[in-house]
Amino acid sequence: MSGTRDKIEILVDQPLVRRVTEAADKAGVSGYTLLPTLGGKGHGGRWSDDQLTGAASKVMFWTVTSRDKADALIAALSPLLDSYSLLLTRSQVDVVREARF
Helix, strand or coil: CEEEEEEEEEEEEHHHHHHHHHHHHHHCCCCCEEEECCEEEECCEEEECCCCCCCCCEEEEEEEECHHHHHHHHHHHHHHHHHCCCEEEEEEEEEECHHHC
16 A cells, blocks of 8 residues: 655764654654765865764664654754754655555
């Protein structure tokens, strides 16, 4: 059975990953994936993963969930968006086996 769900992607500094995953757990998000990143470019210019110190390490948090759980996660993270320059995107996706989400 297929259906529509919300996909949330968050580019987050490594030290904040725990806060994001805790917020996801509290919002009832049943699963997520953390992906390593190599580098990129944004408002602050270019950045790359510094494997020596980890100072500039970033992680991509990725989940597909229901609209209600996505709303709760975004609400919990809203105070962090500006203060930590998180990049958060939300989109609708069609999923197969919608009961898993």
